[in-house]
Amino acid sequence: xxxxxxxxTRDLSYSYPGxxxxxxxxxxxILPGEFVAIIxxxxxxxxxxxxxxxxxxxxxxxHVIVDGLDTRTTRVSELSRIVGFVFQNPDHQTxxxxxxxxxxxxLKLQRLDEESIERQxxxxxxxxxxxxxxxxxxxxxxxxxxxxxxxASILALETPVLVLDEPTTGQDSLSRRQIMELTVxxxxxxxxxxxxxxxxxxxxxxxxxxxxxQDGQVVCDSQPKxxxxxEEIMKSSGIELPPVIRIAxxxxxxxxxxxxxxxxxxxxxxxTAIRR
Amino acid sequence: MREPIVVVEDLTFFYSGxxxxxxxxxxxTFHRGETALLVGATGAGKSTLYMCLNGLIPHLxxxxxxxxxxxxxTPTSDLSISELAQKVGFVFQSPDVQLxxxxxxxxxxxGPENLGLTVSEILHRIHVAAATIGIExxxxxxxxxxxGGQQQSVAIGAIWAMLPEILIMDEPTSNLDPQSxxxxxxxxxxxNREHGKTVxxxxxxxxxxxxxxxxxxxxxxxxxxxxGGPRQVFSQAEELHQMGLVAxxxxxxxxxxxxxxxxxxSWPLTSEEGIQAFGELL
Numbered sequence: 001x002x003x004x005x006x007x008x009t010r011d012l013s014y015s016y017p018g019x020x021x022x023x024x025x026x027x028x029x030i031l032p033g034e035f036v037a038i039i040x041x042x043x044x045x046x047x048x049x050x051x052x053x054x055x056x057x058x059x060x061x062x063h064v065i066v067d068g069l070d071t072r073t074t075r076v077s078e079l080s081r082i083v084g085f086v087f088q089n090p091d092h093q094t095x096x097x098x099x100x101x102x103x104x105x106x107l108k109l110q111r112l113d114e115e116s117i118e119r120q121x122x123x124x125x126x127x128x129x130x131x132x133x134x135x136x137x138x139x140x141x142x143x144x145x146x147x148x149x150x151x152a153s154i155l156a157l158e159t160p161v162l163v164l165d166e167p168t169t170g171q172d173s174l175s176r177r178q179i180m181e182l183t184v185x186x187x188x189x190x191x192x193x194x195x196x197x198x199x200x201x202x203x204x205x206x207x208x209x210x211x212x213x214q215d216g217q218v219v220c221d222s223q224p225k226x227x228x229x230x231e232e233i234m235k236s237s238g239i240e241l242p243p244v245i246r247i248a249x250x251x252x253x254x255x256x257x258x259x260x261x262x263x264x265x266x267x268x269x270x271x272t273a274i275r276r
Numbered sequence: 277m278r279e280p281i282v283v284v285e286d287l288t289f290f291y292s293g294x295x296x297x298x299x300x301x302x303x304x305t306f307h308r309g310e311t312a313l314l315v316g317a318t319g320a321g322k323s324t325l326y327m328c329l330n331g332l333i334p335h336l337x338x339x340x341x342x343x344x345x346x347x348x349x350t351p352t353s354d355l356s357i358s359e360l361a362q363k364v365g366f367v368f369q370s371p372d373v374q375l376x377x378x379x380x381x382x383x384x385x386x387g388p389e390n391l392g393l394t395v396s397e398i399l400h401r402i403h404v405a406a407a408t409i410g411i412e413x414x415x416x417x418x419x420x421x422x423x424g425g426q427q428q429s430v431a432i433g434a435i436w437a438m439l440p441e442i443l444i445m446d447e448p449t450s451n452l453d454p455q456s457x458x459x460x461x462x463x464x465x466x467x468n469r470e471h472g473k474t475v476x477x478x479x480x481x482x483x484x485x486x487x488x489x490x491x492x493x494x495x496x497x498x499x500x501x502x503x504g505g506p507r508q509v510f511s512q513a514e515e516l517h518q519m520g521l522v523a524x525x526x527x528x529x530x531x532x533x534x535x536x537x538x539x540x541x542s543w544p545l546t547s548e549e550g551i552q553a554f555g556e557l558l
Contacts, residue, residue, distance in 0.1 A: 247525065
């Protein structure tokens with residue numbers, strides 16, 4: 001067991017009330033500063049897994065250790081100082097009457113002093129470009145803005161680990177880029193990012209490690225390039241390769257041998273190959 | 277194919293109390309049986325345009341309207357909301373916003389019941405809708421407990437039972453995994469190709485949507501910024517970027533390569549077309 005892991009699962013199994021097994025025998029070590037993508041089809045156990053990381057769900061069997069704390073015996077309020085969780089649907093998370101109130105709520109719960117609340121909330125709202133709308137009612141925001149507000153309310157907590165469940169769903173390309181730039185900045189500051197997503201282009205571009213879930217089990221855990229090469233796993237997990245990788249692979253029969261992950265890399269590689 | 281079914285003439289709309297128009301001088305035509313892809317950043321006016329097409333504007337939403345919208349030959353101002361509901365069906369982004377019944381059967385029956393149809397007609401409609409969408413085996417299930425893809429199919433089925441000529445889909449796959457997205461997009465395509473329905477679809481998953489659109493409409497700050505066939509619109513990546521939009525991956529790569537002097541007889545949109553076009557350069 002690696003002692004430096006910030007999140008470890010040991011023989012983690014979980015069944016929802018009613019007996020439906022959602023996770024079985026999961027062993028994982030997530031190290032501080034990793035950028036992890038968790039992928040798999042609907043119902044594969046992705047969200048159930050990440051909900052174990054902040055104690056929203058507790059193991060039916062085995063253990064989850066977060067920064068040295070066993071989630072079975074640690075209060076959620078304690079875990080929430082370590083793991084910030086941004087839900088997929090911002091409407092499941094937002095409830096306050098103003099943007100400011102929403103973004104600062106978690107800090108108030110932690111009984112921080114006024115000055116810290118003011119500073120951390122302002123920083124978080126600025127990071128998601130909502131600092132101009134602090135008195136707006138969350139329901140009067142667009143879906144994209146509500147998603148960013150939900151993110152801000154978690155960012156304000158300044159937790160060392162961030163879990164993002166489908167962070168870019170329903171976002172246009174501009175806000176998708178803004179959200180990911182923000183995530184990259186936070187990761188650059190040394191935070192651990194764990195992202196659940198169906199968007200394989202995001203995985204290819206940003207993740208340093210990809211965990212593939214299928215029927216409640218980890219079926220692959222590697223770097224993006226290697227994971228996307230595992231055709232049988234991609235197929236059985238219902239994962240669609242991102243267009244960049246599909247194009248690069250199709251070009252192999254024309255003698256193209258690179259494995260780019262981003263559009264920019266594909267263009268660069270193509271130009272080099274054409275000129276050769 | 278060329279018969280106009282929706283004609284929008286110089287449409288301008290100000291929400292009550294707003295000094296900025298949400299839509300300005302919008303003129304466009306959708307033809308019967310056409311699939312139009314609507315593209316625009318958040319706030320470009322897409323939702324306002326939908327509401328103008330299904331009559332929520334001018335009938336329910338307060339504001340100031342200029343110009344007019346003609347649906348199937350009649351201006352929307354002369355049609356009631358319930359008359360329009362039979363012509364224009366609207367499928368929301370999140371099916372859980374739309375679904376509320378205890379069973380799929382009730383969900384499908386709700387619209388036709390509100391039209392005051394006979395029981396036999398209602399039963400006929402829900403069976404046809406369920407068979408077309410492929411959700412007959414879900415009849416007795418509770419919508420809240422279905423998967424996201426199934427829920428979206430039920431939402432489309434509930435609209436289908438109203439027999440609308442025009443289907444508006446607001447990012448119908450945004451909450452779905454890739455397999456379910458694919459199924460929903462294929463379903464929409466079948467409703468269009470096999471049943472001749474006119475489809476207006478907004479979709480951020482541009483790679484998946486571009487391949488089956490007949491036309492693309494780009495809204496920017498309440499105005500129509502670009503309009504044309506998918507190849508025509510998506511070959512203008514630079515203009516799209518200025519509006520915070522992107523083209524499908526193959527078209528974006530072609531755009532970058534064109535900066536180095538490489539040319540394409542036909543601008544690639546899909547990955548397959550990209551492989552073909554870039555392969556020829558290698």
